[in-house]
Amino acid sequence: MKETIPQKLKEFAKGIYQDIIGKQSPKLIIPLRSLSNVTYNEEEGYFKIQNKTKERTLTASTVKTFAQTLRMMNLSKELVQSHDIATKREAYYVSKNWGESRFSEQPESDAVMDDIEAMMRVNREQIGFIPEEKGGAVAGSLTVIDVDQETKKELRIDCTKFGSGAYSVPSSVEHLKFETKAKFVLAIETSGMFERLNKHKYWRKSNCILISLGGVPTRACRRFIRRMSDDCNLPVFVFTDGDPYGFLNIYRTLKVGSGNAAHINEYFCVPNAKFIGITPQDIIDYKLPTHPLKEVDIKRIKDGIKNDPFVKHHKQWQKALKQQVQMKVRAEQQALAKHGLNFVSSDYLPKKLKDSSTWLP
Amino acid sequence: MVVKAEELAKKQREIGVAEFFARNRHLLGFDNKSKALLTTIKEAVDNALDACEEASILPEIQVQIIDLGKDRYRILIEDNGPGIVQKQIPKIFAKLLYGSKFHSMKQSRGQQGIGISAAVMYGQMTTGKPAKIVSRISENHPAHLFELHINTQKNKEEIVRTEELSEWYKDHGTTIEIELEASYKLGRQSVDEYLKQTSITNPHATIIYTNPKAEQLLFPRVTEKLPKEPKETKPHPYGVEIGTMIKMLKYSDAKTLQSFLSKEFTRVGTGTSKTICENAALLPKTKPGKMSREQVDQLMQGIKHTKLMNPPTDCVSPINEELFEKGVRRVVNAEFYTSTTRHPSVYRGNPFVVEAAIAYGGSQPKDKSAVLLRFANRVPLQYQQSAGAIAKAVTDTSWRNYGLSQSQNSLPVGPLTIAVHVASVWVPFTSESKEAIANYDEITKEIKLAVQECGRKLGQYVHKKKRVGLELKKRSYIEKYIPHVADALKDLLELTPDQVNNVKLMLESTLENTRGKIVEVKFDKSKNEEFDETFAKIGKEDVSKKEESEIVKDEKKSLQERQTVLGEGKGLE
Numbered sequence: 001m002k003e004t005i006p007q008k009l010k011e012f013a014k015g016i017y018q019d020i021i022g023k024q025s026p027k028l029i030i031p032l033r034s035l036s037n038v039t040y041n042e043e044e045g046y047f048k049i050q051n052k053t054k055e056r057t058l059t060a061s062t063v064k065t066f067a068q069t070l071r072m073m074n075l076s077k078e079l080v081q082s083h084d085i086a087t088k089r090e091a092y093y094v095s096k097n098w099g100e101s102r103f104s105e106q107p108e109s110d111a112v113m114d115d116i117e118a119m120m121r122v123n124r125e126q127i128g129f130i131p132e133e134k135g136g137a138v139a140g141s142l143t144v145i146d147v148d149q150e151t152k153k154e155l156r157i158d159c160t161k162f163g164s165g166a167y168s169v170p171s172s173v174e175h176l177k178f179e180t181k182a183k184f185v186l187a188i189e190t191s192g193m194f195e196r197l198n199k200h201k202y203w204r205k206s207n208c209i210l211i212s213l214g215g216v217p218t219r220a221c222r223r224f225i226r227r228m229s230d231d232c233n234l235p236v237f238v239f240t241d242g243d244p245y246g247f248l249n250i251y252r253t254l255k256v257g258s259g260n261a262a263h264i265n266e267y268f269c270v271p272n273a274k275f276i277g278i279t280p281q282d283i284i285d286y287k288l289p290t291h292p293l294k295e296v297d298i299k300r301i302k303d304g305i306k307n308d309p310f311v312k313h314h315k316q317w318q319k320a321l322k323q324q325v326q327m328k329v330r331a332e333q334q335a336l337a338k339h340g341l342n343f344v345s346s347d348y349l350p351k352k353l354k355d356s357s358t359w360l361p
Numbered sequence: 362m363v364v365k366a367e368e369l370a371k372k373q374r375e376i377g378v379a380e381f382f383a384r385n386r387h388l389l390g391f392d393n394k395s396k397a398l399l400t401t402i403k404e405a406v407d408n409a410l411d412a413c414e415e416a417s418i419l420p421e422i423q424v425q426i427i428d429l430g431k432d433r434y435r436i437l438i439e440d441n442g443p444g445i446v447q448k449q450i451p452k453i454f455a456k457l458l459y460g461s462k463f464h465s466m467k468q469s470r471g472q473q474g475i476g477i478s479a480a481v482m483y484g485q486m487t488t489g490k491p492a493k494i495v496s497r498i499s500e501n502h503p504a505h506l507f508e509l510h511i512n513t514q515k516n517k518e519e520i521v522r523t524e525e526l527s528e529w530y531k532d533h534g535t536t537i538e539i540e541l542e543a544s545y546k547l548g549r550q551s552v553d554e555y556l557k558q559t560s561i562t563n564p565h566a567t568i569i570y571t572n573p574k575a576e577q578l579l580f581p582r583v584t585e586k587l588p589k590e591p592k593e594t595k596p597h598p599y600g601v602e603i604g605t606m607i608k609m610l611k612y613s614d615a616k617t618l619q620s621f622l623s624k625e626f627t628r629v630g631t632g633t634s635k636t637i638c639e640n641a642a643l644l645p646k647t648k649p650g651k652m653s654r655e656q657v658d659q660l661m662q663g664i665k666h667t668k669l670m671n672p673p674t675d676c677v678s679p680i681n682e683e684l685f686e687k688g689v690r691r692v693v694n695a696e697f698y699t700s701t702t703r704h705p706s707v708y709r710g711n712p713f714v715v716e717a718a719i720a721y722g723g724s725q726p727k728d729k730s731a732v733l734l735r736f737a738n739r740v741p742l743q744y745q746q747s748a749g750a751i752a753k754a755v756t757d758t759s760w761r762n763y764g765l766s767q768s769q770n771s772l773p774v775g776p777l778t779i780a781v782h783v784a785s786v787w788v789p790f791t792s793e794s795k796e797a798i799a800n801y802d803e804i805t806k807e808i809k810l811a812v813q814e815c816g817r818k819l820g821q822y823v824h825k826k827k828r829v830g831l832e833l834k835k836r837s838y839i840e841k842y843i844p845h846v847a848d849a850l851k852d853l854l855e856l857t858p859d860q861v862n863n864v865k866l867m868l869e870s871t872l873e874n875t876r877g878k879i880v881e882v883k884f885d886k887s888k889n890e891e892f893d894e895t896f897a898k899i900g901k902e903d904v905s906k907k908e909e910s911e912i913v914k915d916e917k918k919s920l921q922e923r924q925t926v927l928g929e930g931k932g933l934e
Binding site: 023024068098 | 836838839842843845853856864868871872
């Protein structure tokens, strides 16, 4: 697939060149990347991009971004041709060679990069750019089969053998293969909770793979979970804080993708993920200590109920979110420690995993 | 108790008007030494201008300030006016509240007949020296010299010395010489600034000024046309207060109320007079001199309920917008000027006219508050900058609508000079020192309308300038980034140098075609022919060397600021 990227980029540039020669104002047509341009249906299992696009016609006010986009495409072409990669930050620094058309802040270059990605309908890594941030941490009965970069030989990584540490998901996961006898994947929001479960070898007790998301999961992390789940036919359970960030940012993005990455959600989603906790009902059932919801939390929930196609599709989520607004409180994963430090592994998780009626879709 | 009262009675006596003002000199504008100098010169020059205009003479006025050291100055003001008859000289210059203008309904600079005698009094009090006046009414008459003092207790003139001069260098005119304690300063409230501003509103006057450094500055007239002489008018019934009415009734020759009304007031004929009497429930035959207080009250009510025509407006003589603007052009080098003269209007029976002129941009500082020049009956108002109707009207105007920044209740910020002139048969000042115009709704409203009228035209210019600036920025943007587009395409498509050039050319023409054509103009300092640089500098405080170089830099910068005006091309983005 990599060979076609430079061709694609060239073809694109050719179109622009011909417009210019033909005295036409060249245009960039970029798919709109936002929640308003996605739909959700359960069969497909992810946020599917619609046909809305934004047009960037070359005018006085767009000429700078236009030049930058072309420069960035060229950088991408060079990267792919030389089998090199650049992090988003590095790409930003490369632009400092572009004279007047350099970027002044990294968010500008990130946005142009995302635009190119969306125009090409490929994943950022395919056009030679990689993110700064890592995926997540993995522990459990899983063998990851990687390739040694120098010897090109197969590398078998046993994720049970990291002791108190964990395997770290690389930024690019397409080439990985998996072997496992685990029964399910447990994705955890906080590394604190991951540490606790890893320390007590919870993965052995319940025969699962633990993965810490570290907030909203990165693309690599999402893709890793997806591939693992697809290849080994594993169910995925998600365990976050009981707050709108956990529900709508972390879980929803992992399961169906995001608005911003609408063009690649198809690959970066885990449609079979299930939410096991902490649900608003858990807060009541387990009499968890809580914090009051902030104004922004309530706004986020209401906005989700109104605008998030995923929430709109799932009555259960609407009910849960409404319930939380009424309760006006949120609870963290660590709140379970109220009942004893290991209550989470000895009681909460086993009980929750057994009773699918307490999950959310 | 009786004893005490009698004791007190010994101390109780009439306070002379002159004595009162001597103790309250601030009421007349003699609060401090530098203001005393300004007020003295101002009173003399105002009188000179009034006299010349009344006699239809193009004024030529000499002003001289001689530094005598130790805060003492001698000032000399000489005019080519009609002169003053011998008998009147002592009273005019050495008796407070003596004058011709208080009782007449006619636009003039002086009003109460206080000013010049107050100056004489101030000189006398601070130096003990009498004022020296020489006046001659024609070549067939001798000139008369008077040295005068004021008896402050009796408010009576005292002639120290008088002499008939058979020889004098002028056919007609008056000179006054006063020695006084004063201090000479430059700046906004200086004599120099006063004379400069006076020449804005008196384009028909020539002023020759010799400052304390013995440098002579000339303010030449720019028009040979005398202002239309304001007609004297009778009072309008709507503007008369009950006290004045009682006085008028008492001294009138009229035998009946009906004839009194039609004789003493403007816009009242026999018919209207009768209607007023009817509305007042008074007999037309009532004897004016014998009316009771209650009857006068009835009369006032009657007037209130009678519809009267507005007073005639030929008693007010505005400068006219063209000359006013010309005056402003002389002192401010700007890129844009506009001015307006409103139609006459009336407050409390007094007709008045408002004029406004605005100068924008050019070499004026961009980050300072606008300069506000205020004038009443052609006299500059230099003190109490933020008081009175003009300041209120200007600060109440929303300058943001015209593309300037402005915080609430203050002057706009920007390269702007706003000049406002109010002319009236009776300008309502807030105090005897004539520093600010009282805030009558009618006046404030008219000023606002005048300023807004100029503001709208200014707004069009400012917005256009902004648009053009933006357009220019966009154009330079295009020029800046087109090579980058071409470069990137070269790398992507491995284009030949010719192809790259072609891309640049094509892009340029495509982008230019979508924008209008531009005509280039710039702010050209020499374009304003009326502007007089030395003139504009008059009155300004000395700038230090460092500041001067900064000013030069600023001017260079503004010259470099190329401005373009959009031609008939397509619209802007």
